[in-house]
Amino acid sequence: MPVVLYHHPFSRAANVVWMLEEAGVPYELRRVDILKGEQKSPEMVTLNPMGKLPVIQDGDQVVTESAAIALYLADKYAYGRLAPRVDDPARGTYLRWSLFAPSVIEPASMAKMAGWTYKEGQAGWGSYDAMIASIESAIGNRDFVLGKEFSMADVVFGGTVRYMLAFKLIEHRPSFAAYAERLGARPALQRAEARNKASREELGLEG
Ligand SMILES: N[C@@H](CCC(=O)N[C@@H](CS)C(=O)NCC(=O)O)C(=O)O
Known part of the structure; x- marks a missing residue:
């Protein structure tokens, strides 16, 4: 079915x-x-x-x-x-960036776009600048969030980054654009x- x-x-x-x-x-x-x-x-x-x-x-x-x-x-x-096995050391990084997209990238960019005022220490998504720095740390020096290996985390995290870049909801950075381009080359x-x-x-x- x-x-x-x-x-x-x-x-x-x-x-x-x-x-x-x-x-x-x-x-x-x-x-x-x-x-x-x-x-x-x-x-x-x-x-x-x-x-x-x-x-x-x-x-x-x-x-x-x-x-x-x-x-x-x-x-x-x-x-x-596409999913590291539960005993694979990459599993933590895989889960981390998969959940970072909806729990941090989305609300932090929405807050910035809509001009929300809030206390960063009280909001789970923190600050826009820390969110951007975190994306950079995840993919700035590697092909995909796990390194050379593409995983489903890149569909969630990378799909969100691609969307945010396309609609100018996050700033353009060469490393973000290069990551989006690598994802765009995937036949799937x-x-x-x-x-x-x-x-x-x-x-x-x-x-
Ligand atoms: N947290 C949900 C968000 C779902 C969501 O906001 N979906 C939007 C479309 S992208 C929707 O259905 N909007 C119509 C509505 O809320 O009535 C997810 O990540 O899947």
Whole structure:
């Protein structure tokens, strides 16, 4: 049975297509038009009380939250290939940067963009500058967050960095751009981009 991805190309579900392509798992896209509010339908809210995408359904399992979906797919379908095994010393670094994306990069860049005032010591995401310095520490001197080896952490962390760069939500740095370019060369990402483009075309959102 294929994994079902509840999808809209203008949502984080677009990045989940990349996860599925990297994992090499059969999947089908089920369109949820977030521009029409379909993510708030009773069926969708039953799956995800947040009324948000992405959601995947894998048999009886429903998984929401992009980072959780990435870790789930990698452990289940690409363990030891895209996910370091639990006794691999790289496992900690893998988990660290996978969770850094939603828990620090997203809120810190949102806070900066929206001009929130808050006490950095009281906010889990801290300061924008520390967040940028942390990204630099993760990929400034290496190809991927684990070094030479690409992993699912790069889909979550790198997908977030790519998005933030594209929408100018984080500053441009040569090391960030070079990392985004390395990710862009991945055939799985290119297949995902083609699939997302086709979906935008079907919805009349392309161009
Ligand atoms: N923390 C969630 C964020 C999910 C989220 O905010 N999804 C957006 C699209 S990217 C959404 O569904 N927005 C529509 C809405 O909130 O009604 C994740 O990482 O997956």
